[in-house]
Amino acid sequence: MRLSRYFLPLLKETPSEAQIVSHQLMLRAGMIxxxxxGIYAWLPLGxxxxxxxxxxxxxxxDRAGAVEMLMPTIQQAELWRESGRYDAYGKEMLRIKDRGEREMLYGPTNEEMITEIFRAGIRSYKDLPKLLYHIQWKFRDEIRPRFGVMRGREFLMKDAYSFDFDEAGAxxxxxxxxxxxxxxxxRMGLTSIPMRAETGPIGGDLSHEFIILADTGESAVYCDRRLLELPxxxxxxxxxxxxxxxxxxYTSYYAATDEKHDAAAFEKQxxxxxxxxxRGIEVGHIFYFGTKYxxxxxxxxxxxxxKERPVEMGSYGVGVSRLAGAIIEAHHDEAGCKWPVPVAPFHVxxxxxxxxxxxTDDACERLYAALEREGVETLYDDTGARPGEKFARMDLIGLxxxxxVGPRGLENGVVEIKRRADGAREELAPEAAAEKLVADIRAALAVA
RNA sequence: CGGGGCGUGGCGCAGCCUGGUAGCGCAUCUGCUUUGGGAGCAGAGGGUCGCAGGUUCGAAUCCUGCCGCCCCGACCA
Known part of the structure; x- marks a missing residue:
């Protein structure tokens, strides 16, 4: 992509409403x-x-055996009356009416709907287990949205639901x-720590929040350092x-958020x-809730x-849009974002x-073509801006x-590769630089 | 929802108290000079001052109502 044709509205100054670094950088880097x-447009880079x-x-x-589908964002109130949650959910639920005065809602989650879909299609224990998921926008009318996409009202979530015959299956x-x-x-460059979480009315040990450590995280967390080194x-x-x-x-080590924290056990174990x-950011939550729905x-x-019996269910959420912010919280410096290759908006x-x-135009065109030919996603800054501005914005968007490529280097037959993560620089002949980038990026994208 | 604060050009702000032709920095546009870390000079464009009433000869400024946004607290992927 040529920057001259792209839509990348950058901000030099930090908008005053942004309190945490990921929010600031997402605004400044023209991502959102x-x-x-609590409602954001995702601009091209974001x-x-x-x-x-x-x-x-x-x-x-998919690798884990879940099956993708897609449920609607708008649901009927009737469905939620079946579970009793229409009245229980409170003001977090965005309630709307259609032209026929029918009560509708913008889904904050999909347990009711998936249960309705499941019961319409499954009769026997022989059809179990089933594990279904979708990735869909949700809306929760939070009392107080903040931190940009980290706690928006509208957010993209992966939610999966499991159906099993008994608890062992669940x-x-x-x-x-x-x-x-x-x-x-x-795979996103995050070290996640599963922490024991509230289990609700079911009890048991089948509820974990997946937390990533970040200085600006929302909740205090306590865990064993050895967890970070587990393969x-x-x-x-x-x-x-x-x-x-x-x-x-994984669960043999102590790990708890502040609401489940036991200081005595922490120090003893x-x-x-x-x-x-x-501090930590919750990026996923899995739990088993039995026959609640x-x-x-x-x-x-x-x-x-x-004999007929209700199925045993669990649900499993990942905050997809929140992760964009969480990754920045974990990977940034004073100059801007530092994207891990697998989630970077462009590689180079x-x-x-x-x-x-x-x-320089000729050298750049050749490099651009060579990289794109090899599948390396390249943002080509072909604008007439000054070098200092170009460096600053590349650092900000964090590829x-x-x-x-500059005239000074080309005189000596070299171009320079700068690695954003650690600032390491290397001068190479143009062809060698392209080859190295292709190799490095392929290696970083390989799924281990 | 309780408490606090803010809405003035794309962004950051001053002006409001004490009414009298709407300002500054950055950004944008034009020209010249520049070009390896957010340039210099000269010029230019851009604002129903959140919205609606009211007071007044006159309202960004005073009064009333509404809307929006932010911060602190309880809730959440």
Whole structure:
């Protein structure tokens, strides 16, 4: 993409309403624009990031055996009356009426709807288990939206729902999502920590929040440092096999958000050097809730004994739009974003330091063509801006690699690669630079 | 929802108290000079001062109502 044709409205100054760094940078880097309290338009650069996050989430859901579908954003109040939540949900639910005065709502979640869909299609225990998901916009009329896309009212969420015949089956479904989440966040450059969470009326141990550590995180969290070093399950993980050992390993260490924190246990179970008391961002939440919806909504299956019983359910959420902010919180510096390659809006920023100069124009065009030919997503700054401005904006939008082409280098037959993550620079002949970028980016995109 | 604050050009702000031709910085446009870390000079364009009433000869400024947004608290992917 040529920058001269792109839509990238950058801000030099930080808008006063943005309190945390990810919000500030998303506004300044032209990724989002606020259209109302907690409601954002995704501008081209931000949209590319959102799509990449979504794709990784999708790939890992599919790998774990979940099946994608799509449910509507607008739901009928009638459905929510079946579960009793229409009255219970409160003002967070955005309620609307259609022209026939029928009560509708913009879905804050989809348990009722998926349960209705499931019960219409499944009768027997032989049809179980089922694991369905979709990635869809939600609306929760939060009392106080803030932190940009980290806590918006409208947000993109992946929500999955499992249906099993018994609790043992439900646990297997839960474990699939547990492992899928570890992989999902790791692929985005995030170290996620599953922390024991509130279980609601069901009790038990099947509820975890996936937290990433960040100084600007919303909640205080406490965990064992050794959790950060556990290996992430590989792409060769057999999701049809027994995943329990992986879960056991992860849950054997202390990890809790402040509402579940037990200071005594924390100090007793962990050596002082391994204690982490930090801030965290919740990017995923998985939990088992049994027959909470299947019972009132009569989502029943017939068992081998010929008796009908409500299915055992669980739900599994990932905050897709929130992740865009969370990744910035984890990867940035004073100058701007530092995108990990798999979620970067473009892989390479090609900087023509003297647009209009035949030599640099020619060299850039060749490099641009070579990179695009190899599938490297390149944002080519072909504008007439001054070098300082070009460097500053590349740093701000945070593409993983900058390929800098100027007359001074070309005189010596070299161009420069700057790696945004650590600022490392390297001068190479143009062809060699392109080859190196292709190799490095392919390596970074390889799914382990 | 309680408490606090703010709406003035694309962004950041001053002006309001004490009514009298709407300003500054950045950005934008034109020209010249510049060109390896957000340039210099000269010129130019752009604002129903959130909206609606009211007071007044006259309202960005005073009064009333409404709308929007932000911050602190309880809630949430």
């Amino acid at each position: 624009r606020q259209e109302g309290a 949209f590319r990031v959102l799509k990449k996050i979504e794709r990784i989430v999708r790939e890992e859901q 646990r297997r479904s839960y474990n699939r999502m547990f492992v899928a989440y570890l992989r999902t966040f790791a 992430v399950p590989g792409a060769d993980t057999d999701f049809e096999g027994d995943l329990q050992p992986i879960i056991d390993r 962990i050596a002082e050097a391994d204690r982490i008391a930090a 299947s019972e009132p909504m009569r989502a029943h299956v017939t068992g081998p004994d010929g 920023g090609l900087v023509n330091l003297k647009a209009g100069d035949a030599g 993983p690699y900058q390929l800098i």
